[in-house]
Amino acid sequence: xxxxxxxxxxxxxxxxxxxxxxxxxxxxxxxxxxxxxxxxxxxxxxxxxxxxxxxxxxxxxxxxxxxxxxxxxxxxxxxxxxxxxxxxxxxxxxxxxxxxxxxxxxxxxxxxxxxxxxxxxxxxxxxxxxxxxxxxxxxxxxxxxxxxxxxxxxxxxxxxxxxxxxxxxxxxxxxxxxxxxxxxxxxxxxxxxxxxxxxxx
Numbered sequence: 001x002x003x004x005x006x007x008x009x010x011x012x013x014x015x016x017x018x019x020x021x022x023x024x025x026x027x028x029x030x031x032x033x034x035x036x037x038x039x040x041x042x043x044x045x046x047x048x049x050x051x052x053x054x055x056x057x058x059x060x061x062x063x064x065x066x067x068x069x070x071x072x073x074x075x076x077x078x079x080x081x082x083x084x085x086x087x088x089x090x091x092x093x094x095x096x097x098x099x100x101x102x103x104x105x106x107x108x109x110x111x112x113x114x115x116x117x118x119x120x121x122x123x124x125x126x127x128x129x130x131x132x133x134x135x136x137x138x139x140x141x142x143x144x145x146x147x148x149x150x151x152x153x154x155x156x157x158x159x160x161x162x163x164x165x166x167x168x169x170x171x172x173x174x175x176x177x178x179x180x181x182x183x184x185x186x187x188x189x190x191x192x193x194x195x196x197x198x199x200x201x
Contacts, residue, residue: 001026001042004185005127005177009050011040015065024065025132025179027124029105031055035122035132036063036181037070044073055079055104057097059134060119061087063181064094079103081118110170112136114162115152121170129175131190136163137197139183144197147182160201167198 004010009026015038025035026047031054040046047053052074056067061084070076071093080088082096097103099111099120108123115135124130135147146163149156171194178186178194186193 001040001046004187005130007126008124008130008177008179010179010185011042013038013040020182022065023179023181023183023185026050026053027105027107027126029126031104033057033103033105033107034067034070034076035059035179036065036134038066039069044069047074052076057103057107057109057122058084058120059122059132059136059181060084060116063134064088081109081120084116084118108173110173112163112166112170114159114166115147121166123173123175127177129173130177130179131170131173131175131194132179132181134181136166137178137180137194139178139180139186144193146201164198164201167194171195171198 001009001011007028012021012023015022024037027033032051034053034056037056053076056076056078058080061080067078079095079097088094097109101109106125110121112119112121119136122132152159175191178190
């Protein structure tokens with residue numbers, strides 16, 4: 001667990017289902033929340049010392065990950081965009097949100113939607129602003145990019161154009177840092193980094 005800016009913790013785990021490392025975050029705010037959670041190597045007791053998470057927010061329906069473990073341990077309420085709820089037909093406890101909703105903790109659910117209807121960027125109002133991305137934007141080494149074309153449907157170029165339009169809208173929101181479900185955090189200069197990606201992609 002790494003505190004990347006005050007009150008924001010990031011960690012990496014190996015996701016056996018996709019055969020690669022993925023990333024999760026914990027916001028030690030009021031209330032404490034998780035983003036795209038998997039259980040960290042430190043185990044669940046880490047959260048007893050830092051504040052049990054009351055909510056887990058998913059950037060898309062595929063990032064449920066270990067949410068059920070947190071729900072059993074802490075009673076964490078799991079929230080997914082309403083257009084992704086069909087992924088959980090046997091789990092009525094997953095709660096819906098809509099794009100542009102303000103979630104607990106003042107976190108904004110901003111629309112991306114291009115890859116799948118529920119794809120969401122979460123804006124965290126801490127440390128100058130943080131944008132958390134799911135599958136819409138990844139970071140490999142130091143470079144921003146898209147997921148491989150195989151995951152972008154029948155017309156990857158069209159999906160990329162839609163994503164770039166969504167990113168231009170996100171640039172209207174003030175933020176300094178970026179978190180990724182797939183890639184290391186970008187600390188400082190995040191808005192400019194996204195702007196340069198949009199201009200050159």
